[in-house]
Amino acid sequence: MxxxxxxxxxxxxxxxxxxxxxxxxxxxxxxxxxxxxxxxVLSKIKEVGYVYNRRxxxxxxxxxxxxxxxVHDFTNPYFTEVCASAEKTLAQEGRMSLLCNSHxxxxxxxxxxxxLIEHNSDGLLxxxxxxxxxxxxxxxxTRGLPTVLVTRDVDGANMDFxxxxxxxxxxxxxxxLINLGHKRIAFIGGALDAKAARDRRSGYVDALKLNGxxxxxxxxxxxxxxxxAAEKILPEVLSIESPPTAIVGFSxxxxxxxxxALIALGLEPGKDIAVVGCDNIAExxxxxxxxxxxxxxxxQIGQMAASFLFQRLQNPHMPPxxxxxxxxxxxxxxxxxxxxx
Amino acid sequence: MxxxxxxxxxxxxxxxxxxxxxxxxxxxxxxxxxxxxxxxVLSKIKEVGYVYNRRxxxxxxxxxxxxxxxVHDFTNPYFTEVCASAEKTLAQEGRMSLLCNSHxxxxxxxxxxxxLIEHNSDGLLxxxxxxxxxxxxxxxxTRGLPTVLVTRDVDGANMDFxxxxxxxxxxxxxxxLINLGHKRIAFIGGALDAKAARDRRSGYVDALKLNGxxxxxxxxxxxxxxxxAAEKILPEVLSIESPPTAIVGFSxxxxxxxxxALIALGLEPGKDIAVVGCDNIAExxxxxxxxxxxxxxxxQIGQMAASFLFQRLQNPHMPPxxxxxxxxxxxxxxxxxxxxx
DNA sequence: ATAATTTTTTAAAACGATTTAAAAGCCTGC
DNA sequence: GCAGGCTTTTAAATCGTTTTAAAAAATTAT
Numbered sequence: 001m002x003x004x005x006x007x008x009x010x011x012x013x014x015x016x017x018x019x020x021x022x023x024x025x026x027x028x029x030x031x032x033x034x035x036x037x038x039x040x041v042l043s044k045i046k047e048v049g050y051v052y053n054r055r056x057x058x059x060x061x062x063x064x065x066x067x068x069x070x071v072h073d074f075t076n077p078y079f080t081e082v083c084a085s086a087e088k089t090l091a092q093e094g095r096m097s098l099l100c101n102s103h104x105x106x107x108x109x110x111x112x113x114x115x116l117i118e119h120n121s122d123g124l125l126x127x128x129x130x131x132x133x134x135x136x137x138x139x140x141x142t143r144g145l146p147t148v149l150v151t152r153d154v155d156g157a158n159m160d161f162x163x164x165x166x167x168x169x170x171x172x173x174x175x176x177l178i179n180l181g182h183k184r185i186a187f188i189g190g191a192l193d194a195k196a197a198r199d200r201r202s203g204y205v206d207a208l209k210l211n212g213x214x215x216x217x218x219x220x221x222x223x224x225x226x227x228x229a230a231e232k233i234l235p236e237v238l239s240i241e242s243p244p245t246a247i248v249g250f251s252x253x254x255x256x257x258x259x260x261a262l263i264a265l266g267l268e269p270g271k272d273i274a275v276v277g278c279d280n281i282a283e284x285x286x287x288x289x290x291x292x293x294x295x296x297x298x299x300q301i302g303q304m305a306a307s308f309l310f311q312r313l314q315n316p317h318m319p320p321x322x323x324x325x326x327x328x329x330x331x332x333x334x335x336x337x338x339x340x341x
Numbered sequence: 342m343x344x345x346x347x348x349x350x351x352x353x354x355x356x357x358x359x360x361x362x363x364x365x366x367x368x369x370x371x372x373x374x375x376x377x378x379x380x381x382v383l384s385k386i387k388e389v390g391y392v393y394n395r396r397x398x399x400x401x402x403x404x405x406x407x408x409x410x411x412v413h414d415f416t417n418p419y420f421t422e423v424c425a426s427a428e429k430t431l432a433q434e435g436r437m438s439l440l441c442n443s444h445x446x447x448x449x450x451x452x453x454x455x456x457l458i459e460h461n462s463d464g465l466l467x468x469x470x471x472x473x474x475x476x477x478x479x480x481x482x483t484r485g486l487p488t489v490l491v492t493r494d495v496d497g498a499n500m501d502f503x504x505x506x507x508x509x510x511x512x513x514x515x516x517x518l519i520n521l522g523h524k525r526i527a528f529i530g531g532a533l534d535a536k537a538a539r540d541r542r543s544g545y546v547d548a549l550k551l552n553g554x555x556x557x558x559x560x561x562x563x564x565x566x567x568x569x570a571a572e573k574i575l576p577e578v579l580s581i582e583s584p585p586t587a588i589v590g591f592s593x594x595x596x597x598x599x600x601x602a603l604i605a606l607g608l609e610p611g612k613d614i615a616v617v618g619c620d621n622i623a624e625x626x627x628x629x630x631x632x633x634x635x636x637x638x639x640x641q642i643g644q645m646a647a648s649f650l651f652q653r654l655q656n657p658h659m660p661p662x663x664x665x666x667x668x669x670x671x672x673x674x675x676x677x678x679x680x681x682x
Numbered sequence: 683a684t685a686a687t688t689t690t691t692t693a694a695a696a697c698g699a700t701t702t703a704a705a706a707g708c709c710t711g712c
Numbered sequence: 713g714c715a716g717g718c719t720t721t722t723a724a725a726t727c728g729t730t731t732t733a734a735a736a737a738a739t740t741a742t
Contacts, residue, residue, distance in 0.1 A: 008728055019692045024730060034690060051484075054459040055396045055405065056728035059697045064396065066460070069440065075421050084416050087442050091449070096456055099410065099440040101428050108432070115437055118395040119407070143392070227623065260627040282568065286601040288629045349698055360722045365700060375720055397698035400727045 007050040016044055027052065058120055067309065068116040068124040070100040070109065071150075076225065076253065077281040078298055079127065082150065085302030086125055093310060095122070104129045110136065117143055123309045127151045130193040146312045150305045152196045160308045162301055162323045166196050169294040169327040170203030173248050173276045176292070176329055178211045180337060182246035182274060186219040186237055188230060188258065189250030197250065200278070204248055219244055223254070230257025235265070238273075246274035246335075252281045252293055259289055259334060270336040280330055292335035297325040348391040357385055368393065399461055408650065409457040409465040411441035411450065412491070417566065417594065418622040419639055420468065423491065426643030427466055434651060436463070445470045451477065458484055464650045468492045471534040487653045491646045493537045501649045503642055503664045507537050510635040510668040511544025514589050514617045517633070517670055519552045521678055523587035523615060527560040527578055529571060529599065530591030538591065541619070545589055560585055564595070571598025576606070579614075587615035587676075593622045596632055600675060611677040621671055633676035638666040 009027075013020045018037070025033040026041035033041075044050075058064045067090055071079040087097045098121060100112040109129050116124060123146040128137070134156045140147045141159075148160040177185050187204050190197040201220070208215050221237055223229040230249065234257070237244065249255030255277025259269050269275050270290075277284060277293040284291035304323050312318065331337050350368075354361045359378070366374040367382035374382075385391075399405040408431055412420040428438045439462060441453040450470050457465060464487040469478070475497045481488045482500075489501040518526050528545050531538040542561070549556050562578055564570040571590065575598070578585065590596030596618025600610050610616050611631075618625060618634040625632035645664050653659065672678050 006728085009730095010728075020729080021692055021694095021731080022690085024728095025691090028730085032690070037690080051455070052459050053400075053461070053728050055400055055461050056697090057730070059394075059396055059400060059699085059728080060730045062697085064460075066439075075418075075425050077416075077418075080416050080421050083440075084442055087440055091441070091453075094456075096460065097440045098407075099424075099428055099438045100432070101425055112432075114392070115435075118393050119405075119437065120394070120396050227627070256627065260629055263628040283624050286568070286597065286630075287604040288601055289627075347698085350700095351698075361699080362701080362722055362724095363720085366721090369700085373720070378720080394698055397727090398700070400698080400729090401700045403727085 006053075007048060008053070012041065012044055012048070012050055015048070016040060062120070063122055064120040065094065066096045066098055066119065066121045067306075068100065068112065068121050068126070068145075069097045070102055070112055070124065071127040072102045072104045072129050073225070074099075074101050076251075077283070078251065078279045078296075079151075081281075081298035082127075082302040082305075085299035086150075086306050087302075089303045089306035093306075102129050106131055106136075113140065113145070117145055121145060122313060123147065125150055125305045125309060128154055146309060146316065148305045148308045148312070150301065152194050155195060158320055160312060160321050162304045162308060163196065163325070164296045164301070164327055165324045166199035167203035167206065169278055169296065170200045170248065171207045172203075172327065172329045173278060173292075173294050174204045174207035175211070176331070176335065176337070177246040177248065177274055177276060178207060178213065180246070180274060180335065182244075183213060184216070184219065184242060184244045185213075185246045185248060186221060186244035187248050187250070188221045188233065188237065189223050189225055189254035200250060225251055225253055227253050227257030227260060230254040231261040231264075234258055234261035238265075244273070247276070249275065249277040252277035252279040252284045252291060255291055255293065255334070256283055256289060259291060269334045274336045275334040277334075278327075285332070290333035292332045292337065293330050294327045295330050296327045300325055347394075348389055349394070353382065353385055353389070353391055356389070357381060403461070404463055405461040406435065407437045407439055407460065407462045408647075409441065409453065409462050409467070409486075410438045411443055411453055411465065412468040413443045413445045413470050414566070415440075415442050417592075418624070419592065419620045419637075420492075422622075422639035423468075423643040423646075426640035427491075427647050428643075430644045430647035434647075443470050447472055447477075454481065454486070458486055462486060463654060464488065466491055466646045466650060469495055487650060487657065489646045489649045489653070491642065493535050496536060499661055501653060501662050503645045503649060504537065504666070505637045505642070505668055506665045507540035508544035508547065510619055510637065511541045511589065512548045513544075513668065513670045514619060514635050515545045515548035516552070517672070517678070518587040518589065518615055518617060518676065519548060519554065521587070521615060521676065523585075524554060525557070525560065525583060525585045526554075526587045526589060527562060527585035528589050528591070529562045529574065529578065530564050530566055530595035541591060566592055566594055568594050568598030568601065571595040572602040572605075575599055575602035579606075585614070588617070590616065590618040593618040593620040593625045593632060593634055596634065596675070597624055597630060600630055600632060610675045615677045616675040618675075619668075626673070631674035633673045633678065634671050635668045636671050637668045641666055 009020045009023045013023045023041050026038040074080055074083050090097050102109040106129055125148050127150045132154055137157050151163045153161050205215050221233055223233045247258055255275050258275050262269050277291050280293045280295035284293050308321050350361045350364050354364045364382050367379040415421055415424050431438050443450040447470055466489050468491045473495055478498050492504045494502050546556055564574045588599055596616050599616050603610050618632050621634045621636035625634050649662050
């Protein structure tokens with residue numbers, strides 16, 4: 001096992017009897033270098049097994065080819081898909097994705113952002129943790145870390161943003177239940193500190209008001225955004241005075257937890273009580289869950305976020321772009337519409 | 342908006358009237374620098390908002406603090422969890438995770454590995470794509486990219502490995518069905534080119550043979566590792582001559598697809614036909630699915646993989662380590678054991 | 683041939699840190 | 713006041729590229 005030292009541009013240059021400048025230019029497909037020289041260089045590189053050192057290069061160019069990808073919970077299928085799609089788009093353009101699962105922790109997010117800067121990242125796709133304020137974000141831009149906000153916007157940030165029309169989605173979901181005749185509709189889940197969560201609840205409230213239904217605070221239940229939490233809280237939801245006949249879940253995870261809990265109690269979703277979710281993750285379409293939900297463009301969001309970043313890297317001073325994807329109701333059994341119609 | 346140039350060590354040094362060496366040593370908490378000098382340096386750094394440039398440093402040290410994390414499908418909940426846990430462990434040690442979703446594509450995997458080297462990654466946590474041979478892996482080590490194989494081993498690679506006892510798991514699952522009286526047990530799913538998949542099927546075959554049951558090739562069905570594929574193939578499974586009374590799924594994704602398809606056909610899992618999966622992903626524990634499955638240590642695997650890598654970085658020449666996590670059967674309704682017992 | 687162009691190549695200065703051997707300071711105790 | 717032994721600090725080389733202005737070579741025009 002020979003411990004041969006790393007080959008460098010200089011070695012290639014020496015072997016070929018040219019300058020390092022020539023080799024460098026050849027590698028970068030510069031038009032300054034003669035075609036036959038380039039071929040010579042490239043074949044020599046292959047021959048001796050040289051590998052380019054991007055760090056050395058980026059020290060000069062200032063660009064690293066790396067992009068941060070931070071979400072608060074990528075085991076959440078919604079984010080898994082968004083991330084998968086973003087990663088794919090980034091990879092197609094030859095960029096690497098630096099992953100961060102921020103666990104809704106502001107310190108973790110800050111450490112990650114700082115690390116991104118230390119590593120000379122070119123940009124960041126960020127779904128900010130709850131509690132992120134403009135002040136923490138503004139430095140990103142001045143620091144030279146172009147950022148696209150994903151799913152969760154930050155008031156006053158004025159950054160590129162791509163996300164869902166949360167308000168509309170929940171208007172849609174709630175209205176659907178109202179149209180089915182429900183008058184007492186509970187809303188479960190959602191950390192309200194995030195803008196997206198507030199919007200979701202607003203959509204729910206809008207629908208109630210528009211249809212002349214009262215907004216009863218006792219029908220609002222908060223819980224962490226995963227199924228187990230929803231499952232746990234459900235008995236409480238059902239045990240209030242004049243309990244809801246329908247439930248809107250903050251997300252499919254919540255709604256599926258509700259379904260699960262209902263079944264455990266011997267209740268039949270869609271018959272005894274109506275349930276609607278949001279996100280349309282894979283699990284909701286199974287024949288055993290058949291969750292009525294709102295479909296959102298998960299992979300499109302990831303792709304568009306990456307694409308916005310590319311554009312910003314091209315043109316740092318363009319005005320911030322925004323893209324809000326439309327959502328649509330997907331009616332399955334859990335809302336009982338199949339029975340009614 | 343003043344476009345102030347990047348602050349460097351040199352600027353800090355100049356401001357403080359010391360040398361860059363002192364500043365560098367202070368930043369790195371070297372004992373060579375006097376305590377009060379270090380404090381001076383650190384406070385100045387905070388004051389002027391200097392950020393460390395890791396790329397410049399790594400050019401000399403050779404270490405980047407970045408680790409690759411490559412799986413073939415991280416939307417698969419099993420891998421999502423493994424990755425989440427690996428990322429967390431890596432982050433705790435101050436390392437960044439470079440993500441790659443290889444989509445079972447050898448070229449993508451190769452490009453990623455090459456990029457890792459170009460970027461001076463310190464190591465790699467790899468679940469190799471189907472078809473990965475020793476030849477493609479060996480360069481990693483000589484190239485200075487210490488690698489831990491995760492979940493899927495590669496014959497002859499002789500690398501650090503952490504994964505499941507696949508064979509045992511499927512022995513467990515199959516034996517359980519046999520004990521419940523089943524004689525015709527189908528096996529669905531699994532790309533057989535991966536070692537882990539072969540092991541799974543071996544476990545199934547072992548159990549049959551050990552219990553004097555014939556291995557019927559017609560009970561083996563291949564399909565992609567996701568629920569939709571399983572759902573699609575199920576009717577075919579049920580329509581063979583003397584159809585199976587039980588099904589072992591290659592994974593929970595497969596088994597859940599089977600459950601879904603059964604329900605669509607009006608059949609009751611656990612009563613009309615028994616189903617067992619493997620992985621114990623969240624979805625299988627819901628009250629509406631209640632999938633009997635084999636639990637595997639997803640987050641432990643991610644964590645241990647990271648930990649193996651740390652050890653190897655510490656001590657590059659230690660003999661390869663292996664860790665196979667034990668699995669255990671989790672009996673729920675889908676296998677019908679509740680009815681029988 | 684020579685001059686005028688155009689095409690290629692190159693030298694050398696970056697980029698922003700680390701590292702090491704040697705120099706400089708600072709204490710001892712005699 | 714100084715030899716000897718600490719503790720701190722520093723100068724300078726280094727890592728592996730890019731980049732630019734200028735030199736060299738090749739081509740074309742005269």
